[in-house]
Amino acid sequence: MTALLATICLILISIIVVQIGKVTELAGKIRGEEEYQEQLNKRQANYSLLFMVLFLVATIASALYYKNSMLWYGPNEAASEHGSSLDSIFNITLFFTGIVFILTQILLFYFAWKYRGEKGRKALYMPHDNRLEVVWTVIPAVVMTFLVVGGLDAWNEVMADVDPGEEYIEIEGTGYQFAWHLRYPGPDGKLGARDYKLITATNPLGQDWTDPKNLDDFHPSEIYLPVGKKVRVRITARDVLHNFYLPHFRVKMDAVPGMPTYFVFTPKITTEEYRRKLGALDLNGQPKYPEWHEPVDPSDPESPKRYEAFDFELACAELCGKGHYAMRRVVRIVSEGEYEDWLSKQQSYYESAIKGTDDDPYKTEETSEEPAVSETPAEAPGGAETE
Amino acid sequence: MANVETKPVVHEEDLLIEEYGYDDHFHEHHHGDKYQSNFITTYIFSQDHKMIAKQFLITGMFWAIIGAAMSLIFRLQLGFPEENMAWIKPLLGKWITVNESGVGSLAPEFYYALVTMHGTILVFFVLTAGLSGTFSNLLIPLQLGARDMASPFLNMLSYWFFFLSGTIMFLSLFLNTGPFAGGWTAYPPLSALPQASSGSGAGMTLWLLSLVFFVVSVLLGGINYITTVLNLRTKGMSMWRMPLTIWAFFVTAILGLLSFPVLVSAFLLVMFDRGLGTSFFLSEIFIGGQALDHVGGSPILYQHLFWFLGHPEVYIIILPAMGLVSEVLSVHARKPIFGYKAMVYSILAIGFLSFIVWAHHMFMSGVNPFIANFFVIFTLIIAVPSAVKVFNWIATLYGGNIRFTAASLFGIGFVSMFISGGLTGIFLGNSAIDIQLHDTYFVVAHFHIVMGVAAFFGMFAGIYNWYPKMFGRFMNETLGKIHFWGTIIGAYAVFWPMHYLGMAGVPRRYYRFDSFAAFGQFDLMNQFITIAAIVTFGFQVLFVINFFYSIWKGKKMTTRNPWGATTLEWTTPIRPGHGNWPGKLPTVQRWAYDYGKDGQEFIPQIQPLGKDEKEGH
């Protein structure tokens, strides 16, 4: 019914519009084409100028209004060390392109208005001017060189892998349809070997239990990291392409099946500090970012405020199928002490899910009588019979 | 179309052509015009480039309406995810799931199918075939003074391969499992494994088949365009006298010829991986509870092959629009295009550079990060010829006597859009900034403005300007102007706010945003974008009405050269028959942009140079 009504409205509108068109054509005939065209030119030229003003006001005003969502500004400041350098390049680029944008849009519409067709006006015969061409070839080239140098400098630093001997925490994120599976190396600080052929319901990452490095690896449901420590994320995928995306940390890298990738970054602000920043008050005691002071649940004013519930997030940024939009994991940046505390509470995946089951290569006679932790598929790895 | 001029009016053009023209004895070879002998050879299997151009245009419009309507549906989902969508069920059938309480919603699989189809249709069917197919066919022979394309038969085949390709894609919409839903770039493994997504089975098979036929169509067309430009220019039409439209179409055809075959290679390898168990792009995959045998493939290899086409493809889309706008701005500003040679060199530079920048789509794909050093440099170098073009267009307006028509307005709008969208490319091409902006709405805003809306503006400018040549009537100017103002305001309203979404980190291709606190805070903006998109679509409906209404009821063309243009197409009869010129072929005496020279309003290309006159560029 709604569709029908909408269609009828549309048809009516188009009939009216066609009539308007016809009438103006008639007006042109009555007044003489040339005079009519001149009048039209004037009107359209004025519209151009009006459009230019409104457009520039709208873009600048909206930029100011949404300033807080831009990189570098307000609460959207990077939460990682390398992020600040990227944000500053963004800002420099914004400055240059902003100037060019405003100047060229003004010139374009101003010239359109200024040189509207009028009776008696002769167009200037000006086919080219080599000096001008050189000027506006060289200036963009110089600006581009400047931006390229700054950008590549930062890029090569950000994308470099950890140096040998450097101290860092290695964690692993594995994308699958449709979630992230996380793995920490445990006390030995080393991630164990994996083989995709070993993947089963109980061994979601295909860890090879004969590799002793695997025995202390644990699988948390959230990313916990200490502030100020270098982190190397090993990024893998189990089925299709995914992308390990930490928006607040300016971290993004595809997860490719069969080809591990990595991203190295250093968190520089804890979740608690970030929440405090979002909830900060200005000099007058008013919230600096009022939108973050709204309740999480709009229907319940008693629910916590948005800044209090804030968490860093891990998302997927490469289309991976129908559940692509919901691969969320929480990221918590904590102090060194809290991190150690959390680490000590984690139990290795081997201990909690594998030890003593048929999958366990170190299984002894007694442990085998214990009830299996979960159903083990028939195609358990062949190594299960050793010892 | 049966109108034949009966009045024995003597046209100045005819005299010039008769005096200086080149007699190729056309009529001695073509008694009784075998090409237009009946309805089928005139309107369906026509070999006349002008009719094929109209076929491309109208098919392109059909696809544009479908593709845009799809975008409205997924915009509804993004703007109003809680809204009851049961009312579209009659149209979309099983794509809408209705729960017990009668509330309908778009299933995520079909959301992704809509996004994928929208991209494929708009990029390939509308902005490649509909834009370049239409205007290359219409203008190359007419502006070069040729009777037709080098091979009218291959030209006809080109259209019918396009039609076949479209038919297959259309059929795929009705598959039980839905059409392909893995994004228009069709990255494996998602596109290679039927287990990975419901659209990756039969949907992907039809998608591949359709696009292979599409490539055949593009290549047949491109071979013809290149050959015609190099071999069939009329007497006196040296390369440096060609209008910029032809330069743009020519470089576009070369880009297509060199890049589309690479896409076919990639597709063939995907087909082998899908059907015959090879491992070009697949490795170590565990999916659907099963470890696959494929070992040793690289999904990134596909991305290299795809973007080797994919990047030239965006120039295949934008170059024809640039050419059309250069011509339209010059004609309606009554001024020569500023810096003709610089314009040609920048087209050539853009065409060349487009082949060595493809990996800027892949900075975050896991390729060796150090290759970025190479690709960032060349990517940002493209900004230079692009800037030169923009400044030249603005300088063309300077000092003009601008006649505001729907065509020239869209030309000016194109420049505005190209500036806005081009500048954001400087952010994305710089790999350091791309870390954050890659695959966010910033990218969506960037390419929609710079190659979506801008290319459409070029296309509209072309349609309003050459409509009289195609149909012998004018489109309604007032409606055209309403269309322009509605579209430029609407398009900015739709795509400008997306920059803010992108800078806030909101990823593209999300079915809904509320799973994440960081992305779910822009409800109002998303609603605004959706409403703006619907309104803008309304203005396009206006255009379609104007287009078809004017074919039969538009103001009739009474003079041959309504815009006072210098180029050859306006020296043909109002309704040119097959062969374009009834007698001799015109001889070209000067470049294409003598507007306002020596106090004359314009000097057609067929008029010989004066005694002491120097050719102007």
Added chain:
Amino acid sequence: MNVTVAKTDYRRSKIHPKKFALLVACAGIMMMFAAFTSAYIVRQAAGNWLEFRLPDLFYVSTGVILLSSISLHSSYLAFTRGNTRIYRLLLAATLILGLAFVVLQYKGWQALAAIGVELTTNPSGSFVYVISGVHAAHVLGGIAALILAILHAFLLQHRITPARKLRFEMTLIYWHFVDFLWVYLLLFFTLQ
């Protein structure tokens, strides 16, 4: 790109548009194989690459297709000189050699499978199958053109008209092209 101003008379000494179109089409086909071979190099650099020796049959087939090019060219020369018998004979010989090439390629794939390199064994082998397969498809297109040429040669009276000369020249260009393409591919496989 040739952008010099054409100062010469209109269309003098210009290549026929249809022939030119064929050359442009060959450039397009060449791009497709350039893509395949680039993909081959990129993939090879990524490791996990099975090395094997190409079966000798592929060298035999190379000889056959080279021979066919020579015979077709000689046939063309005979055609222009009006020597009907040689023209027809060599044309038929070319067709037989062309068919022999396709059969030999097929035998070559069988030999490849026999030494343990099947289609799905390793990308290094898969590439050989796919690339030579797509090339064979292009040869089949050339064989279709040859059959057409043979029909013309045997059914029509031998007359050297511009139209027939053009048609023959186009068949010849395409045949030389697929020949050249195969030599390039073989050298590529051998030297990589």
